[in-house]
Amino acid sequence: MQNKINKYLFDIKESINAIENYIKDEMEYEAYSNDRKTRRAVEREFEIIGEAMNRINKLNSDIQISNKRQIIDMRNKVIHGYDMVNDLVVWGTIKKYLPILKTEIQKKLESI
Helix, strand or coil: CHHHHHHHHHHHHHHHHHHHHHHCCCCCHHHHHCCHHHHHHHHHHHHHHHHHHHHHHHHCCCCCCCCHHHHHHHHHHHHHCHHHCCHHHHHHHHHHCHHHHHHHHHHHHHCC
């Protein structure tokens, strides 16, 4: 079970790194919102992050990760409500919450 959890943590880390690579430090919201390819790539990575988080939660719901439920909910909204994805919400998540998640995941991976 722990090996599966570790794999999902690694998948989350890889998706966070991919999002950071897609948007780079110099990208502003306007450029992001006008770049369909980047938006779709970022949304796909959020799908992976949310699905991995959901699987971790099913294997061990005691694992503490900030905003775990919101991450899973975001995945569901991106997949099932693709036509209602709010680019500003996604952008805000990237800027405000992704760095927190990255730090938490890195700490969990370092502790194994």
